[in-house]
Amino acid sequence: ETGVTQSPTHLIKTRGQQVTLRCSSQSGHNTVSWYQQALGQGPQFIFQYYREEENGRGNFPPRFSGLQFPNYSSELNVNALELDDSALYLCASSLERSSGEQFFGPGTRLTVL
Amino acid sequence: RKEVEQDPGPFNVPEGATVAFNCTYSNSASQSFFWYRQDCRKEPKLLMSVYSSGNEDGRFTAQLNRASQYISLLIRDSKLSDSATYLCVVPNAGGTSYGKLTFGQGTILTVHP
Numbered sequence: 714e715t716g717v718t719q720s721p722t723h724l725i726k727t728r729g730q731q732v733t734l735r736c737s738s739q740s741g742h743n744t745v746s747w748y749q750q751a752l753g754q755g756p757q758f759i760f761q762y763y764r765e766e767e768n769g770r771g772n773f774p775p776r777f778s779g780l781q782f783p784n785y786s787s788e789l790n791v792n793a794l795e796l797d798d799s800a801l802y803l804c805a806s807s808l809e810r811s812s813g814e815q816f817f818g819p820g821t822r823l824t825v826l
Numbered sequence: 827r828k829e830v831e832q833d834p835g836p837f838n839v840p841e842g843a844t845v846a847f848n849c850t851y852s853n854s855a856s857q858s859f860f861w862y863r864q865d866c867r868k869e870p871k872l873l874m875s876v877y878s879s880g881n882e883d884g885r886f887t888a889q890l891n892r893a894s895q896y897i898s899l900l901i902r903d904s905k906l907s908d909s910a911t912y913l914c915v916v917p918n919a920g921g922t923s924y925g926k927l928t929f930g931q932g933t934i935l936t937v938h939p
Contacts, residue, residue, distance in 0.1 A: 746925060755830075755913055755929030756870065769926055803869055811925045813858050813917035817869035 716740060717806050717818035725824045726794050734789040734821045736804030744768070744810045745787040747779060750801040750820070762787055763810040791823075799825045827852045830916050832930035839937055843904045847933045849914030850896045859897045860915040861888055864932065870913055874899070904937045911935070 716739040726732050738745050744763045748756035758771035762781035776792040785806070791798055801822050805815035832849045839845050851859070858877050862870040874881055876897060880889040887900040901908055914930040 744925065746927070748927075748929075753931070755931045756927070758926045758928065761925060771926065805927075807925055809925070811918070813860050813915065813925065813927060814872055814875065815925065815927060817871070819869050 717804060717816050719802075719804050719818040719821050721821060722819070723822045723824075725826065727826050728794055728796060730794050730825075731790065731792045732794060732823060734791075734802050734804075734823075735786065736788070736806075736818055737786045738804075738806035739816050742806035742808055742816070743785050744807045744812070745781055745785065746805045746807070746815060747787070747789045748803040748805065749773075749798075750803060752800075756803055759789065761810065768810050794825045796825050799823060829853065829928045830914055830930040832914050832933050834931055834933060836934035836936060839904055839935070841904055841906060841937055841939055843937075844900065844902045845904060845935065846898055846900045847912055847914075847935075848896055848898050849930050850894075851914075851916045852895070853916070853918075854892075854895060856916050856918070858917055859888075859890060860917070860927075861886075861897075861899050862913040862915050862929075864911045864913055866910075870929075873912070901935075904935075906937050906939065909935055909937045 718737045746761040747759040750756040760770040761768045801820045804818045807815045861873040863873045864870040876888045911932040
């Protein structure tokens with residue numbers, strides 16, 4: 714086990730709703746990255762947080778936003794949910810913001826109806 | 827050209843077989859590379875890192891060809907437990923300075939008795 718936890722495990726929402734996903738990073742890790750993984754695809758980078766600030770962002774619209782807290786846990790918020798937002802959302806923590814060695818949580822499976 | 831590209835397979839091989847996966851990347855400035863393994867409906871886990879020409883860990887060998895911009899993963903003496911999706915990963919593939927992991931779409935391997 715990586716020590717990275719995510720909640721909830723599964724979530725069902727309807728179009729237009731808002732959702733908040735949570736992640737606790739591995740002890741000692743100050744960097745959290747979020748990824749979206751659609752069925753049959755590799756994970757896509759959403760954004761990264763380092764010491765409570767957004768440190769980089771992928772090609773996702775502004776309705777995807779996040780936070781990192783002083784204890785380095787993190788939230789991913791998605792507003793105005795669309796059907797295409799249905800995916801596995803993965804959180805990964807790392808020791809350094811530029812590290813390629815990232816430790817993933819089990820993910821939150823979001824279904825938008 | 828995609829930043830990271832893999833043959834999605836699937837590869838179906840008998841136990842004991844040797845199988846190889848290839849991955850190409852577009853950014854010639856990339857310095858480090860990783861192979862992650864993802865079991866069905868689970869999170870990706872780091873399998874191997876490649877920083878120079880190659881890396882070997884037991885039955886697994888990863889090789890890097892910078893001139894041709896590809897990475898390979900060789901699995902010898904395949905086991906049933908090797909069945910998984912193998913993800914080629916290039917950090918900062920787009921030339922960013924932060925720890926954005928760019929994943930290939932994954933290669934599915936099934937090892938059968």
